[in-house]
Amino acid sequence: MSIITLYDIASTHPGQAWSPNTAKARQGIPHKTVFLEYPEIEPLCKKLGAKPTSQTSLQYTLPVIYDPSTDAVVSNSIEIAQYLDATYPNTPRLIPEGTAAFHYAFTEAFEATLPPLLVYTLPASLPFLNSASQDYFRRTREELFGGRRLEDVTPTGDEHAVMWKRLEDAFGTTDGWIRKNGADSKYFMGDTLCYADISVAGWLRWAKMVLGKDKWESILTWHDGRWASLMKELEKYNIVF
Template sequence: MIIFYDIPSNLPVKAWSPSTWKTRYLLNLKGLPYRTEWVEYPDIAGLLKSFALPPTEPDDPLLPYTLPAIYDPKTKRAVAESAVIAAYLDDEYPETPAVIPKETRAFHAAFQYAFRATVQSAIAPLFLPRQLPCLTPASQPYFRCTREQMFGAKMEDICPPSKWAMQWAEIERAFGVVAGWLDGASDGRVTFLGGATSALSHADLSIAGWLLWMQFVVGKESEEWKAVERWHGGRWRNLLDVLEPYFDHSR
């Protein structure tokens, strides 16, 4: 059974991280047996170093070690970073659905770079401060300290409520850019590569992970989330609907 390392929260759905949800979705999609070990933020670097893994973000001096990570007892290998994990599981378990076929790996790397610059950079100022009280007491001080260093401001000043409307507009604009990338999909609704649920890609899982984070923080019944569901013809609601069979957070 694969060990999956995730970050806990005090939300009803304990699994919250947009990055780790990519791998949780992946394991569920592939139908691979796994169990979760929860790792608090201050313990992530020590965990990955114990496996002699290199930094997942080598160019980031503030947060060089991040989750997700897995340990596969079949091969006695630890693997970190969601795209690296996806490629590893595609190669090691070829009988399962592939999400980053080898011929698309350069393409997926380019997508991740562009998605981070376009969408993640728009989401972070609004959602990182609102995520803080959702974390466990063991992780909150570390999260606050590192994110305040990241933005050069107190957590409460990164995006105060007076700026929420402006930042929501920026997030919607950023997702509109991604919607433009996706308009070539054959069904015009969801997927980045195959245009069908049988061809879900790591790009799809990445987008869904960030959407879930937004949903968890603001609440599924909030007016904020209902607005997101209406964006771009309901594309993002449709993506989460397609992935609903793989929304297993119980393990």
């Protein structure tokens, strides 16, 4: 049987996804994951004919999938979700009919809130990487901070207190959007899980994996435990984090 190949980023935790990409390919669709080191990403994408993702200065990014049953190569997690919804209509649909535009707009609005997360998660990711990826990661990520060493980016002391509150407020913006469906709204669309939830959970999973116990437990207390519940609920859906 021909199964989808999901290309993901390798780490010192073999077999575990850590990058904040979608886990949709893990949900009911047979696939195998191939973990790559950062310097392998661009050559592989060019070989596969995967489109560069232009949102950042990093031209080629993962996840990318290759589906031998259609010979399709798809990059960018939201586009992968759309592709899988369209190609495998009998699996749970993550971008419900009529919500694709909203999902793309949401992704921009949500990611615009995340700079306070990146000052924590990017530096903390460095030790998770194999040596084959560390130089590439350091060079490209330090460029995002005007050349500051990643070790110097994470706020400490009073600066940490301020930034950590900013991060809580950033997730508070998303919590506020979800509450607009009604005070007891569990997911981004109310009772129905969608790609927006998976996307938020992907970023949270990254925080969980790299930030350490104290910071993660702090996050779990935010917004009446919304993020703790989300991570727990998603376990039920067999989405492997």
